[in-house]
Amino acid sequence: MVRTTLVYAGIAGKGFNSLKQGMDSGWISHGLCSIAAYGRAHGYPMDLIDLRALRDWAHFRQEVEARRPQVAGFSMMSVDYNPVMEAVKIVKEVDPSIITVVGGPHPTVATEECASNPNIDYTVVAEGEITFTNLLKAIDEDRRPLDRVLRGIHPVLDQLPFADRDLFLNEWRKFGYDLDSPEVPFIPELPPPFVTVIAGRGCRYTCNFCKPHEDFMFGRGTRRRSVANVIAELKELRDRYHFSSFMFHDDCLTEDRKWVEEFCAAYRAEGFTQPFFCQSRADIIVKHEDMVALMASVGLRGYFIGFESGSDRVLKFIHKGTTRQKNLEAAQICKKYGLTIWANYMLGIPTETPEETKATISMLKEIDPDYYSPSFYTPHPGSDLYDYCMEHGISTVTDHTSFRRNPTETKIVGQDIQFLMWALEESKKRKFVNQLRRTLRAAWKRYASPKKAIRKVRRLVLSPAS
Secondary structure (H helix, E strand, O other): OOOOEEEEEEOOOOOOOOOOOOHHOOOOOOHHHHHHHHHHHHHOOOOEEEHHHOOOHHHHHHHHHOOOOOOEEEOOOHHHHHHHHHHHHHHHHHHHEEEEEEEEEHHHHHHHHOOOOHHHHHHHHOOHHHHHHHHHHHOOOOOOOOOOEEEEOOOOOOHHOOOHHHHHHHHHHHHHOOOOOOOOOOOOOOOEEEEEOOOEEEEEEOOOOOHHHHHHHHOOOOEOOOOOHHHHHHHHHHHOOEEEEEEEEOOOOOOOOOHHHHHHHHHHOOOOOOOOOEEEEEHHHHHHHHHHHHHHHOOEEEEEEEEEOOOHHHHHHHHOOOHHHHHHHHHHHHHHHOOOEEEEEOOOOOOOOOHHHHHHHHHHHHHHHEEEEEEEOOOOOOEHHHHHHHOOEEEOOOOOHOOOOOOOOOEEEOOOHHHHHHHHHOOOOHHHHHHHHHHHHHHOOOOOOHHHHHHHHHHHHHOOOO
């Protein structure tokens, strides 16, 4: 059988030696885990090199020399382009006969950029489980495809084996990393052991900072796993990792009300009580408050919500399908049911005026989210808004590293970085009354707990000073 090594190149943010240093360095790659599970189910063993666990490029070279795979497969977002290009170069330097394969979001929308690199033997477009495994079979049978660009096949999700998280866990154990939790829980509401799950692929909405890239990757609309299939995976994860919390990684889990209702019933029936988070939309929350209440009753602890902007004109410009008022109403509904709000929003959107930026700030002060997740708008290849930026010559992105969403640099011509940095900090400042309310709530939780109060009394009574 073909010896295959998969490579996770997610070091554009924090570099080498960054594994489990915060949320963006604590995820597994569900794409690679699914490819490994499917390949292994068809008889092709795979291991992993996670660049986040290595010291430097010399260390990567040592790993490749030690393993000597016949095939090296790389998953790649746009921001991963530079580390992936360096990695494939090193692989070919170690052994030119190693067959290199790249796939993922960036090769799907920037196919020619990847395929033109002589160090890359094959580029897989769209989903890779079936196509990559078929390629391994062809290599095994000495009938390699002549076409260097391979079209991915959209699988029936219920027919895929569950994501093989041990692909990452075995690699991390090799380098001595603590494995109390398969992935890094990033907020107190999600205690370890923590896992992530994907219930579907794709999104039915049309936000122009995202679409149609996602349609290129997964097809139009959403393909969702059955509730029974997701519950079966959660039961396996409970038995294997004894998880205490989890998160759905879906772009918008709540877009299918019927699926959510069926899941909530099954989740409760199977005895699950673990808290979880998922992504939703303000318009869905406002329209389906009873669904929000149902989810909260079975364990939902919070939503990731893409509020994006406080300007109705900007929301219409980016095809968000919601309004400032719906954003505010959604926040109130979340608070009504005790749900944590993780607020995603953008500053520096093309055509946005300073007054519209300030409207986003004022909206956030009204929402008073539990967690702020800001970004400076970044034009990503494959999106309609990226095409708009290129057509109008306003993108300042000249290097793939700048595809990071972190709010550290402007991405659009003519933007005032000092103003945006001020807006960034101001957007995270709470109203005085909101900060006071949160301070009092935190103090109450800290000192009003019966157990803590009893311990405090005991300390006072038993203290020698008493």
